[in-house]
Amino acid sequence: MEFLLLLVMLASSAAIRQDLTGQMFTFPKQTKSSYVKLMTSVRDLSAITVCHRSFTDLKRDHSLFSLSTPSNINAFLIFWDSANKEMEPHVRDAKAEFSGLDYKPNMWHSICTTWDSATGLTQLWFDGVPTSRKFTISGSSISGSFIIVIGQEQDDHGGGFDINQSLVGMVSDVHVWDYTLSPCQIQKYMDYLNYTPGNVINWSGLEYQTFDKVVVEKQQMTCQ
Numbered sequence: 049m050e051f052l053l054l055l056v057m058l059a060s061s062a063a064i065r066q067d068l069t070g071q072m073f074t075f076p077k078q079t080k081s082s083y084v085k086l087m088t089s090v091r092d093l094s095a096i097t098v099c100h101r102s103f104t105d106l107k108r109d110h111s112l113f114s115l116s117t118p119s120n121i122n123a124f125l126i127f128w129d130s131a132n133k134e135m136e137p138h139v140r141d142a143k144a145e146f147s148g149l150d151y152k153p154n155m156w157h158s159i160c161t162t163w164d165s166a167t168g169l170t171q172l173w174f175d176g177v178p179t180s181r182k183f184t185i186s187g188s189s190i191s192g193s194f195i196i197v198i199g200q201e202q203d204d205h206g207g208g209f210d211i212n213q214s215l216v217g218m219v220s221d222v223h224v225w226d227y228t229l230s231p232c233q234i235q236k237y238m239d240y241l242n243y244t245p246g247n248v249i250n251w252s253g254l255e256y257q258t259f260d261k262v263v264v265e266k267q268q269m270t271c272q
């Protein structure tokens with residue numbers, strides 16, 4: 049059993065499709081080689097919502113979600129800027145900065161980010177609280193072949209990782225929709241109630257591949 053677990057931890061897995069409800073990805077060690085790739089056949093998004101929950105005690109910059117296309121390395125990125133204490137969504141390489149968030153270490157945070165190409169508005173929801181709506185970029189959609197990475201930040205399409213931007217901690221409930229969720233739908237996600245799973249990335253039917261030291265295990269919740 050221990051030997052098997054070790055194999056799971058150390059080897060890159062083959063791509064699989066799994067219901068990960070109640071599970072999480074654990075990134076237990078700072079590396080520039082541990083990550084999870086999420087697969088989708090979608091190649092064009094004129095609107096998007098990305099939700100995830102994460103847990104870390106990092107005091108430095110780190111990436112929570114990194115989607116690149118060949119033409120936009122930061123096609124959709126959620127990045128914590130430690131120096132400025134800002135959560136920074138990037139859309140097609142344009143950035144919005146959200147400050148004043150209570151991004152405490154050692155607890156789960158639920159984050160949803162929406163964008164639509166018609167208005168170019170980006171909004172982040174943090175533990176149930178919406179931010180001010182900010183302009184990033186409008187017009188064209190996010191398009192090309194998507195590479196979605198959790199645990200590292202892409203500086204190249206599918207690579208260019210920086211150990212100092214890696215995630216050490218846990219990630220769960222990653223969903224991506226091809227439309228902007230309503231405030232009510234987002235609140236349901238934040239409150240762990242029933243919500244419609246992502247139709248681009250679906251945690252209940254997740255196609256993914258792990259690389260290096262990533263453990264898939266039961267999500268730890270506090271006893272309620």
Ligand SMILES: *[C@@H]1O[C@H](CO)[C@@H](O)[C@H](O)[C@H]1NC(C)=O
Pocket residue numbers: 210211212
């Ligand atoms: C990462 O950060 C550490 C501490 O600040 C620094 O010594 C190291 O050179 C950095 N490594 C890279 C690859 O940037």
Ligand SMILES: *[C@@H]1O[C@H](CO)[C@@H](O)[C@H](O)[C@H]1NC(C)=O
Pocket residue numbers: 067244245246247250252253
């Ligand atoms: C998400 O995956 C589950 C399990 O495979 C499936 O029942 C559900 O229809 C999927 N939802 C969407 C929106 O793709």
Ligand SMILES: [Ca+2]
Pocket residue numbers: 201202203210213
């Ligand atoms: Ca980088």
